[in-house]
Amino acid sequence: MPPLNQDAFHAALDALRAALSFGAPADAVLSRYFRENPKLGSQNRAFIAEAVFGVLRQKFVLDRICGSDNSPRRMLLAWLIRGGRNLREFEPIVSREDERAFLASVKAFKLETLTLAERAELPEWVASELQASGMSDEAVLALGQSLAQPAPLDLRVNTQKMKREAVQRELAALGLTASETPYSPFGLRLEGRPAVNKHTLFNEGAIEVQDEGSQLLGLLVAPKRGEMVADFCAGAGGKTLLLGMLMASSGRLYAFDVSEKRLANLKPRLARSGLSNVQPQRIESENDARVKRLAGKLDRVLVDAPCSGLGTLRRNPDLKFRQSAQSVDELNVKQAAILASASRLVKPGGRLVYATCSILPRENQGIVEAFLASHPDFELLPAHTVLAEQRVALNTGDYLQLSPQAQGCDGFFAAVLQRKPRTASAPTEDGTAA
Numbered sequence: 001m002p003p004l005n006q007d008a009f010h011a012a013l014d015a016l017r018a019a020l021s022f023g024a025p026a027d028a029v030l031s032r033y034f035r036e037n038p039k040l041g042s043q044n045r046a047f048i049a050e051a052v053f054g055v056l057r058q059k060f061v062l063d064r065i066c067g068s069d070n071s072p073r074r075m076l077l078a079w080l081i082r083g084g085r086n087l088r089e090f091e092p093i094v095s096r097e098d099e100r101a102f103l104a105s106v107k108a109f110k111l112e113t114l115t116l117a118e119r120a121e122l123p124e125w126v127a128s129e130l131q132a133s134g135m136s137d138e139a140v141l142a143l144g145q146s147l148a149q150p151a152p153l154d155l156r157v158n159t160q161k162m163k164r165e166a167v168q169r170e171l172a173a174l175g176l177t178a179s180e181t182p183y184s185p186f187g188l189r190l191e192g193r194p195a196v197n198k199h200t201l202f203n204e205g206a207i208e209v210q211d212e213g214s215q216l217l218g219l220l221v222a223p224k225r226g227e228m229v230a231d232f233c234a235g236a237g238g239k240t241l242l243l244g245m246l247m248a249s250s251g252r253l254y255a256f257d258v259s260e261k262r263l264a265n266l267k268p269r270l271a272r273s274g275l276s277n278v279q280p281q282r283i284e285s286e287n288d289a290r291v292k293r294l295a296g297k298l299d300r301v302l303v304d305a306p307c308s309g310l311g312t313l314r315r316n317p318d319l320k321f322r323q324s325a326q327s328v329d330e331l332n333v334k335q336a337a338i339l340a341s342a343s344r345l346v347k348p349g350g351r352l353v354y355a356t357c358s359i360l361p362r363e364n365q366g367i368v369e370a371f372l373a374s375h376p377d378f379e380l381l382p383a384h385t386v387l388a389e390q391r392v393a394l395n396t397g398d399y400l401q402l403s404p405q406a407q408g409c410d411g412f413f414a415a416v417l418q419r420k421p422r423t424a425s426a427p428t429e430d431g432t433a434a
């Protein structure tokens with residue numbers, strides 16, 4: 001731990017004030033702060049980022065510890081002392097007696113007085129939903145606390161360009177330690193948080209930053225060479241690039257999204273990847289005419305649905321304060337509508353994967369179960385069987401459910417659905433007999 005200094009502390013406080021106004025996502029607030037303060041050294045930048053994310057990750061506990069004076073300054077001081085520093089280390093930044101007394105009171109605070117939700121660093125409504133779904137208090141606590149830890153930096157190797165071992169060797173030559181991810185056959189987990197986007201490996205498309213869990217979703221889709229595939233909610237294309245790689249740049253891969261801006265972010269990544277089978281297309285809505293024209297024609301469709309993102313709290317801790325039970329109600333309506341529309345693209349015998357980075361059952365199983373009840377032409381394929389076919393030994397049951405405490409990745413959910421193969425008497429997509 002580097003010693004505390006006034007400059008870094010005050011800079012962290014400025015950035016924290018901006019982040020705690022929740023006017024924009026915390027990572028955007030920080031990027032802006034660093035752009036506006038270009039003279040900050042790398043050590044101070046690291047301290048500021050760690051402090052802002054650290055306070056957001058522990059905000060429920062810090063709020064309780066600080067009581068009625070939960071000013072950003074008090075929150076930052078409380079976070080620092082909870083990180084294991086001793087009182088003497090605060091001399092450069094704390095001179096007032098009341099603040100010294102405050103620091104001592106933080107050290108003495110009894111965590112047993114906190115509610116389950118506070119100890120789990122989750123909003124009350126999230127903890128209640130998890131409990132109502134049958135999770136034990138211990139499980140809620142373990143999940144919440146694992147989501148309040150910093151996340152590692154995972155890479156996906158673009159095996160169209162390089163083998164994983166070769167990338168690992170090249171990283172080692174740069175002084176970076178990367179170990180193979182436990183499950184993904186093309187994943188590497190880096191030690192520390194080096195700025196990989198400055199390296200040739202990144203600029204030449206041999207690596208992409210992608211959480212291992214997200215890589216596993218691609219393995220559930222498992223597109224084959226030459227197939228017709230759609231990534232229905234492609235966004236900036238994290239999973240599109242992976243699907244394109246699994247297809248060895250053959251066949252056709254539609255990357256749909258309603259957001260022009262997000263699809264625009266896919267373009268440079270696509271250029272680096274060297275893939276030539278991807279067609280990004282902005283759609284007006286899930287019912288766009290371009291989508292309808294593909295009805296019943298696709299082998300595989302991925303729906304990486306818009307969701308609360310609560311499974312990514314390690315990276316986006318401010319989502320705890322930006323989402324609400326009401327915002328999830330709205331997302332539920334969207335998720336069901338997108339899944340129903342996307343399902344129309346799947347041909348008989350084809351595969352539909354529904355995925356989220358949420359930990360809330362009503363964005364996950366809830367959506368899938370309602371879909372299956374109203375779409376008897378689809379059936380659930382057990383996720384562990386599909387992963388075993390891809391030589392990934394990971395069994396989380398019929399659904400893929402990942403969490404930091406269990407697999408070390410973000411909180412992801414996925415269900416693999418298959419459109420039943422058409423029988424002689426079954427109706428076709430347009431309602432006529434086959």
Ligand SMILES: C[S@@+](CC[C@H](N)C(=O)[O-])C[C@H]1O[C@@H](n2cnc3c(N)ncnc32)[C@H](O)[C@@H]1O
Pocket residue numbers: 232233234235236237238239240256257258259262283285286304305306307338
């Ligand atoms: C979870 S993000 C996708 C992330 C992306 N798949 C990735 O791996 O980087 C969900 C995406 O759904 C998009 N979206 C929202 N409503 C949509 C709709 N009606 N049809 C298609 N995409 C939609 C959002 O713009 C957003 O990019």
